[in-house]
Amino acid sequence: MLLGGFKRKPWWSTALGVMAIGAMSCAGAAADDRDDGAARQVRTATPIKHLIVLIGENWTFDSIYATYKPKHGQTVDNVLSRGIVHEDGIPGPNFIRSMQFQINQPYPATYFIDAFKTVGKTPYQQAPLQPSFPPPNTAYVPTAPGPLSQGQGPFDASVPDSLLPRIEPNIEAEDLGLLRTGASGLPMFSTDTRVANATTLRNGVFQLTGPTLPYDSYTGDMVHRFFHMWQQSDCDVLNATPKNPSGCFNDLYPFVGVARNDGSGSNAMGFLNMLRGDAPVMKRIADEFTLNDNYHQPVMGGTAVQHIMLGTADAIFWTTFQGVSQPPAASVANPDPKSPTNVAFKVDKQWTNCSDLSAPGIAAIVSYLATLPWHPAPNCEAGHFYMINNLSPGFLPNGQIDAASILSGTKVPPSSLRTVGDALNEKKISWAYYGGGFTAAVRVANGSTDPVDQLVGANYCDICNPFSYASSIMGDPQQRAAHIKDAIDFFDQLEHGRLPSVAYVKPDSLVDGHPASSKLDLFEAMLDKILDKLKARPELFAQTALLVTFDEGGGFWDPGFFQPLDFFGDGPRIPMVVVSPYSRGGRVVHSYNDHASVVKFIERNWGLAPLSHRSRDNLPNPRMDDDNPYVPRNMPAVGDLFDMFDFR
Numbered sequence: 001m002l003l004g005g006f007k008r009k010p011w012w013s014t015a016l017g018v019m020a021i022g023a024m025s026c027a028g029a030a031a032d033d034r035d036d037g038a039a040r041q042v043r044t045a046t047p048i049k050h051l052i053v054l055i056g057e058n059w060t061f062d063s064i065y066a067t068y069k070p071k072h073g074q075t076v077d078n079v080l081s082r083g084i085v086h087e088d089g090i091p092g093p094n095f096i097r098s099m100q101f102q103i104n105q106p107y108p109a110t111y112f113i114d115a116f117k118t119v120g121k122t123p124y125q126q127a128p129l130q131p132s133f134p135p136p137n138t139a140y141v142p143t144a145p146g147p148l149s150q151g152q153g154p155f156d157a158s159v160p161d162s163l164l165p166r167i168e169p170n171i172e173a174e175d176l177g178l179l180r181t182g183a184s185g186l187p188m189f190s191t192d193t194r195v196a197n198a199t200t201l202r203n204g205v206f207q208l209t210g211p212t213l214p215y216d217s218y219t220g221d222m223v224h225r226f227f228h229m230w231q232q233s234d235c236d237v238l239n240a241t242p243k244n245p246s247g248c249f250n251d252l253y254p255f256v257g258v259a260r261n262d263g264s265g266s267n268a269m270g271f272l273n274m275l276r277g278d279a280p281v282m283k284r285i286a287d288e289f290t291l292n293d294n295y296h297q298p299v300m301g302g303t304a305v306q307h308i309m310l311g312t313a314d315a316i317f318w319t320t321f322q323g324v325s326q327p328p329a330a331s332v333a334n335p336d337p338k339s340p341t342n343v344a345f346k347v348d349k350q351w352t353n354c355s356d357l358s359a360p361g362i363a364a365i366v367s368y369l370a371t372l373p374w375h376p377a378p379n380c381e382a383g384h385f386y387m388i389n390n391l392s393p394g395f396l397p398n399g400q401i402d403a404a405s406i407l408s409g410t411k412v413p414p415s416s417l418r419t420v421g422d423a424l425n426e427k428k429i430s431w432a433y434y435g436g437g438f439t440a441a442v443r444v445a446n447g448s449t450d451p452v453d454q455l456v457g458a459n460y461c462d463i464c465n466p467f468s469y470a471s472s473i474m475g476d477p478q479q480r481a482a483h484i485k486d487a488i489d490f491f492d493q494l495e496h497g498r499l500p501s502v503a504y505v506k507p508d509s510l511v512d513g514h515p516a517s518s519k520l521d522l523f524e525a526m527l528d529k530i531l532d533k534l535k536a537r538p539e540l541f542a543q544t545a546l547l548v549t550f551d552e553g554g555g556f557w558d559p560g561f562f563q564p565l566d567f568f569g570d571g572p573r574i575p576m577v578v579v580s581p582y583s584r585g586g587r588v589v590h591s592y593n594d595h596a597s598v599v600k601f602i603e604r605n606w607g608l609a610p611l612s613h614r615s616r617d618n619l620p621n622p623r624m625d626d627d628n629p630y631v632p633r634n635m636p637a638v639g640d641l642f643d644m645f646d647f648r
Helices: 012-025 036-041 061-065 161-167 173-180 226-233 253-260 280-288 303-312 362-371 403-407 420-426 438-445 451-458 477-483 487-495 520-535 596-606
Strands: 050-056 101-103 121-123 290-292 334-339 342-347 431-435 484-486 502-506 544-550 576-579 587-589
Touching: 050 303, 050 520, 050 596, 061 280, 101 253, 161 173, 161 451, 173 520, 226 253, 253 342, 280 520, 280 576, 303 420, 303 502, 303 596, 420 431, 420 596, 431 477, 431 487, 438 451, 438 484, 477 484, 484 487, 487 502, 487 520, 520 544
Parallel strands: 050 502, 050 544, 290 587, 431 484, 431 502
Antiparallel strands: 101 121, 290 576, 334 342, 544 576
16 A cells, blocks of 8 residues: 555465466367356466456656666666766766757748758757756646645535545545645746756756655656657667667656647656656565566557557547538648747647648658658558547447547547457356546536546546447446446456456546646555455466556656657657566566557457558567567567466
8 A cells, every 4th residue: 555555575475375277277178158256267378367457647757667677687768877867866977868959040931850950959958057957847736735626635624524536546546645746836838947957957857856846745747748759769770770760858847838839848858767766666576576668559649549549559539520521620730830930730639641741740650650660551541530639439438429539529429449358258258347536527527517437437538438439338238337347347256266367447537647636656556455355355466467558658758769650659758667477587578569469469369350451469479689678579469468467
C-alpha cells in the first residue's frame, strides 16, 4: 500500500507451490465456452490462462525510468546509462545529447519533419542568453484543492472523506488521501517555480522533483498530437547511424509546444528520479519481474489512437454514416505553417487522408518513409480518412449513437474495424474491457444528474476503449453487456478468482497518472491494489500475466530509437513491465515491441490468426543482435512479448 508502507519482500514466491497446476493445465485441455473461471480450461500455448493489460497515461520510458539501475548482470538504456545525467539528476558528461532547438525563420510554406535540411535550427541558451530555454509551465495543473465541480482532484473539505470511496473505489482506503494532495499553489499556465532553477535551466533534460516539488504533485501537461510529434522527432535518413537508423533527432520538443501556444514550455524535458524515491511501485515491479526498455507507443500523438492499436493493431478510419462518406472538411487537419513567422498549424484537427500525397502534411512523412532502407509502406488505404487525434466514439456509453456529433466530425462513426475481441468471440474465449467510471457514465448517458455520477462519469475515458468504437461490440446490447464493464467489476472478479482469459483494465482519469489531471502515485496506488489482490490469490497468479504499460508518452522526451513502421508511427518508448511467475528475476529485455505486441501475444497464446491483411500483428518478430540490441535486423518488425517470459 502506498500510504501504509511498501512491501520489500518479493511476494511472487508464495505462488510457486501452485505454479505446477498452471503448467499442467495447458497440456491437453479442451476448449470451453463458459466465462471467467472456465478460462483455465481453454487451450493455450503457455501456462498463462489469464492476461491482464493495465494501461496508464502519458509517460515515456525515460520520464519514469531515467535513473533506474537494474540488477547485477542486466543493462538498461536510459539517460543515466547514457551519461546524460548523474544519479542525483544533475547534468552528466553527455548532457548535450538532450539538447533542444528552435526552428529558424522564415518558416517554409508547407509542413516539414526535417528541420535542419528545411530551414535550419538554433539551440536554446541558458537564460538570460537568447534564444533562452523555455521554463517549465503549470499547464492545466490544479492550483488548489477544489469541490466536485472542479472535475478532477485534488478535492477540498467540501468533499467529505465518506464520499471519497464512492468517487474512487479503485484504490485502497489508506491511499484515498492522495486525492487531496499535490496542487501547485501557483497560477495555471505560469512558470512552474516548484522546479529547481526553473527560469535558468540548462538546455536539456531536468529532474521534475526536488525540494519544492515532491513526487506527490500534479505537474504540467504538454502537446502530444500526431503531426506535432512527427515534427518534434525531426527525422531525416541523412542523420541515420547504426544505433539510430531512422535518423530522428528528437530535438524539437519544447519548440513545437511553444509554437502551438499550449503553455507547456519545457515540460517535455522533465523526468522523475527513481534513485531518489520517485515512482517506487514502478521500480519495485521492475526489480522483481521483467522490464522492456524497447517498448513503444505505436502511433505518433495522443490517447485514442494508441488504444485503438491495443485492440486492433491498426488505425481507425471514417466509415460511411447516414450516406456521408468522409468527415466534414473543417475537421480535416492542415499542418502547414500559418505564416513565415508563425509555425502553428493552419488547421489543427483530427482527420487526415494519408493516401492523398497532395493533402497538407502527407508528402513530408510519406517521402521520408520512402528513404528508409527497410521500406515501410505508409499503409494508408485509398480514400480513407484516418483519425489521428482524440475523438470520442459515436456510441455513447449506453450504446446510443450521437449522430449529430458524428456528422459534425467531432465523433467517430460506428466502425467495422476488426478487434481482438471479435477474434476471441469467434473462438469462445472470454474477455472484457474494464473502464474506470463506466457504470457512472452509463447512468449519466441515461439522464442521471447526481453530482458524483457527473464527476465519475466524466472521468470515464471513452476514447481509451477501443471496443467502444466497434459496431460489433458496442452496437450489440448483448456484446456490450458481456464485455464492457467497470473497473470495480474487475476487482470484484479478481477477488473471487473469476477473471476472463483477457482483461483490459483502464483507470479512470482521476487515477490514470496523466500529468496535470492525475498523478503517477495515484496510478501506482491502483496498480498496488491489483498486486495485493493477486497476492491473495496465489493459485490465480500462477496462471496470470499482468502487463503494466502506458498508452503513450504524453509529449515527454525520450532518447531511445524508434522504428517507423508506417505513416502512423511508431513513436517514443514507453514503459512495459510483465508481472508473472514466469517473468521473475528483475530482467531487462531489449527486443523491439509496441502495442501491437499485446495483440500478437493474445493471438499466439490463444491460437488466433492476425486480425486483417493490413494489421500490424502480421509483422514478424524482431531479430535482435547482441552488438546492437535495440535495432531489429529484419525491420519492419515488432515482437509478441514471449521473450519476456521463461516458461521452462
